Amino acid sequence: xxxxxxxxxxxxxxxxxxxxxxxxxxxxxxxxxxxxxxxxxxxxxxxxxxxxxxxxxxxxxxxxxxxxxxxxxxxxxxxxxxxxxxxxxxxxxxxxxxxxxxxxxxxxxxxxxxxxxxxxxxxxxxxxxxxxxxxxxxxxxxxxxxxxxxxxxxxxxxxxxxxxxxxxxxxxxxxxxxxxxxxxxxxxxxxxxxxxxxxxxxxxxxxxxxxxxxxxxxxxxxxxxxxxxxxxxxxxxxxxxxxxxxxxxxxxxxxxxxxxxxxxxxxxxxxxxxxxxxxxxxxxxxxxxxxxxxxxxxxxxxxxxxxxxxxxxxxxxxxxxxxxxxxxxxxxxxxxxxxxxxxxxxxxxxxxxxxxxxxxxxxxxxxxxxxxxxxxxxxxxxxxxxxxxxxxxxxxxxxxxxxxxxxxxxxxxxxxxxxxxxxxxxx
Numbered sequence: 001x002x003x004x005x006x007x008x009x010x011x012x013x014x015x016x017x018x019x020x021x022x023x024x025x026x027x028x029x030x031x032x033x034x035x036x037x038x039x040x041x042x043x044x045x046x047x048x049x050x051x052x053x054x055x056x057x058x059x060x061x062x063x064x065x066x067x068x069x070x071x072x073x074x075x076x077x078x079x080x081x082x083x084x085x086x087x088x089x090x091x092x093x094x095x096x097x098x099x100x101x102x103x104x105x106x107x108x109x110x111x112x113x114x115x116x117x118x119x120x121x122x123x124x125x126x127x128x129x130x131x132x133x134x135x136x137x138x139x140x141x142x143x144x145x146x147x148x149x150x151x152x153x154x155x156x157x158x159x160x161x162x163x164x165x166x167x168x169x170x171x172x173x174x175x176x177x178x179x180x181x182x183x184x185x186x187x188x189x190x191x192x193x194x195x196x197x198x199x200x201x202x203x204x205x206x207x208x209x210x211x212x213x214x215x216x217x218x219x220x221x222x223x224x225x226x227x228x229x230x231x232x233x234x235x236x237x238x239x240x241x242x243x244x245x246x247x248x249x250x251x252x253x254x255x256x257x258x259x260x261x262x263x264x265x266x267x268x269x270x271x272x273x274x275x276x277x278x279x280x281x282x283x284x285x286x287x288x289x290x291x292x293x294x295x296x297x298x299x300x301x302x303x304x305x306x307x308x309x310x311x312x313x314x315x316x317x318x319x320x321x322x323x324x325x326x327x328x329x330x331x332x333x334x335x336x337x338x339x340x341x342x343x344x345x346x347x348x349x350x351x352x353x354x355x356x357x358x359x360x361x362x363x364x365x366x367x368x369x370x371x372x373x374x375x376x377x378x379x380x381x382x383x384x385x386x387x388x389x390x391x392x393x394x395x396x397x398x399x400x401x402x403x404x405x406x407x408x409x410x411x412x413x414x415x416x417x418x419x420x421x422x423x424x425x426x427x
Contacts, residue, residue, distance in 0.1 A: 002330075004327055004330040004331045004334055005330075005334050007318075007331050008331050008332070008334035008335040008338060009338070024299055024302055024303040024306065025303045025339060027296075027299050028296050028297075028299035028300045028303055028339050028343070029296075029339055029342050029343040029346070030296075030343070031292060031293070031295055031296025031299055031343070032293060032296040032339070032340060032342075032343025032344055032347060032400060032404070033343045033344075033346045033347040033350065034292055034296075034347070035289060035290070035292030035293035035295075035296060035347065035400070036293070036343065036344050036347025036348060036351060036396055036397070036400055037346075037347040037348075037350040037351035037354070038289045038292060038351070039286065039289045039290070039293075039351070039396045040347070040348065040351030040352060040355055040388070040392075040393055040396060041351050041354050041355050041358070041386075042285050042286075042289060043282065043285070043286065043389065043392045043396075044351075044355035044358065044386045044387060044388045044389070044392075045355075045358065045384065045385070045386055046278065046281065046282040046285065047282075047386075047387040047388070047389050047392070048358075048384075048385030048386040048387040049278060049385055050275065050278050050279075050282075051385065051387050052208075052385040053209075053271075053274065053275075053278070054244075054275075056129075056207055056208055056209040056212075057209070057267065057271055058244065058267055059126065059127040059128070059129060059207060060126060060127070060128065060129070060207050060209065060212050060216070061126065061238075061267065061270070062094075062125050062126055062238030062239055062240055062267075063239060063240050063241045063244055063247045063266065063267050064238075064239040064240075064241065064247055064250065064251045064254065064264055064265070064266050064267070065236055065237075065238060065239070065264065065265045065270070066080070066084070066236050066237040066238075066239060066254060066258075066262060066263070066264050067235060067236035067237075067262070067263055067265075068236070068261045068262060068263065069260065069261040069262065069263040072233075073230055073233035073234060073235060074095075074233060074234050074235065074236055074237070075232070075233050077095045077233070077234050077237060080237060080258065080262070081093045081095070081237060083257065083258065084237065084239060084254060084258075087250065087253055087254055087257065088250075088253075089241045089242050089243065089246060089249075089250045089253075090239060090240075090241055090242075090250065090254075091124075091240045091241060091242050092121065092124035092125050092239075092240045093121065093125065093237050093238065093239050093240070094117075094118050094121040094122045094124065094125045094126070094237065094238050095116075095118050095121075095221065095234040095236070095237055095238075096115055096116055096117070096118075096122075096221075096234060096235055096236060096237070096238050097114070097115065097116035097221065097224045097225065097228065097230065097234050097235045098113070098114070098115055098235045098236070099113075099114045099115075099182065099224075099228060099235075100112070100113055100114070100183065101113075101114050101180050101181060101182050101183065102180070102181040102183075103162075103166075103170065103178050103179070103180055103181075103217065104178065104179045104180075104181060105170055105171070105172060105176065105177075105178045105179070106171075107170050107171040107172075108170065109181075110166065110169065110170060111215070112162075112166070112180075112215060112216070112217045113215050113216050113217070114180065114217055114218075114219060114224065115216065115217075115218055115219075116218070116219050116220065116221045116223075116224030116225070116234070117139065117218050117219070117220060117221060118220075118221045119136065119137070119139055119140055119220060119221075122238075123136075124240065125238045125239070125240040126238060126240075128161070128205040128207060128218070129205055129206050129207035129208055129209075130205065130206045130207075130208075131203055131204070131205050132164055132204045132205065132206050133174045133203065133204045134161070134174050134175075134201070134202045134203030134204055135202065135203060136161060136202075136203055138159045138202035138203065139159045139160075139161060139202060139203070139218070139219065139220040139223075140159075140220050140222075141156075142156065142157060142158075142159050142200060142202060146175060146200075157177070157198060157199065157200045158197070158199050158200070158219065158220070158223040158226075158227075159199065159200055159201075159202035159203075159219075159220065159223075160178065160180070160199040160200065160201055160202065160217055160218065160219055161201075161202060161203035161204070161205055161217065161218040162178075162201060162203075162204060162205075162216075162217045162218075163204070163205055163206070163207070163212060163213035163214055163215070163216050163217070164204055164205065164206040164213050165210060165213040165214035166213065166214050166215070166216075166217070167201070167204050169214065172201055173201070174201055174202075174203075174204060175200060175201060175202070176200070176201050177198055177199070177200055177201075178198070178199055178201060179196055179197070179198055179199075180196065180197050180198075180199060180217075180227065181194050181195070181196050182194060182195040182196070182197075182227070182228065184228070195227070195228075195229075197227045199219070199223075205218075221234070239254070244267065247266040247267055247268065248266045248268060248269075250266075251264040251265070251266040252264070290399070293399075293400050293403055294403065296343065297403045297404060297406070297407040298407070300336050300339055300340070300404060300407045300408065301407045301408075301410065301411060303339075304332050304335065304336055304407075304408060304411035304412070305411045305414070307332070307335070307411075308332065308411050308414055308415045308418075312418060315328055315415055315418045316418060319418065325416035325417070326416070328412070328415050328416040328418070329412040329413060329415065329416045330412075331412075331415070332408060332411055332412035332415050333405070333408045333409070333412045335408070336404055336405070336407060336408030336411075336412075337401070337404060337405060337408065339404065340400065340401055340403075340404025340405070341401070341404075343400075343404075344397055344400045344401060344404075347400075348393065348397060351393075352388060352393070355386050355388050356386070356388060358384055358385075358386035359384060359385075359386065362384040
């Protein structure tokens with residue numbers, strides 16, 4: 001062991017008259033510990049939010065949406081799907097219909113986004129999440145034993161699947177009848193009237209994304225075409241690709257191949273503001289929490305300056321015995337780095353322990369204090385997600401140790417300039 005490191009370790013063990021220096025050293029270690037732990041936990045939460053949002057958004061929505069540019073519904077969608085299937089990177093496609101409407105039952109009225117599913121191909125492209133109740137197969141045809149109680153003049157009812165939050169807010173249960181009111185009017189002998197249709201709730205889904213669970217409802221493609229009187233047309237085509245980060249390149253290739261009037265949008269464009277806000281928030285939180293480490297670094301400077309003043313005679317004796325200025329600098333640099341390494345190591349251990357078990361920790365805190373971190377009606381997500389990115393951890397560790405090293409330079413330099421004759425004059 002180099003004698004400089006040996007002396008550094010001895011200086012960290014305070015004597016009775018150096019207790020104040022020891023307290024500042026402990027505060028420095030605590031500050032680095034809290035800063036590193038907080039950075040790891042917060043960045044893990046931010047990464048978890050981003051990944052969870054991306055997963056849930058790309059579950060309900062496709063990677064690419066293909067529509068026609070202001071020219072009405074897409075008529076030749078089957079031919080278009082065949083052309084798209086030959087493009088490299090495209091995994092699956094499905095037609096969809098998108099429309100806004102209102103849902104009415106005995107408990108009230110609410111706005112809803114209607115999307116039609118081609119049940120043969122839709123689930124190769126999107127994922128509705130958990131089906132809490134019912135059966136998606138009933139969208140195509142409700143079993144006779146269930147449909148018998150809902151037939152109107154021999155006409156079999158159509159099925160609809162709604163989100164869990166919509167069902168809860170409207171007091172809707174499985175196999176309840178609801179009325180969909182379309183804003184598009186139809187001509188009747190009594191004048192223009194809104195288009196209305198009765199549907200049976202055959203399924204309730206939970207995507208884990210409050211916005212979707214409270215506003216989305218799904219019909220089968222044929223029943224939606226019939227209700228909206230669209231004939232054999234659709235709003236557009238949902239496309240799934242093999243690499244979500246190449247969706248923009250594949251979207252441009254699709255649009256180039258199909259030409260006017262087709263228009264593509266990829267998931268990054270459709271959710272640009274949301275993910276940009278998350279990245280900005282992550283950077284801001286990193287900067288703010290880094291201030292904790294900087295404050296701890298100033299404590300290291302203070303502690304080392306006090307130790308240099310206290311050990312002035314020792315430094316003079318070491319120099320008289322042949323220690324070089326470089327060796328004196330090393331003693332105090334090692335001392336600052338030991339403080340930094342201890343604080344960083346403890347912060348890493350604590351930060352990773354909490355980040356990797358954040359869901360259990362949050363549930364425990366919610367249970368003890370009887371409150372919820374993420375109320376579903378306020379935030380997009382209902383659970384506190386966490387994902388540890390080890391490259392972030394490496395950057396935090398390297399940055400903290402660099403700050404600790406830089407904080408030792410001035411006190412160490414001052415110690416190395418000590419004049420032995422001046423220091424020992426009155427001893």
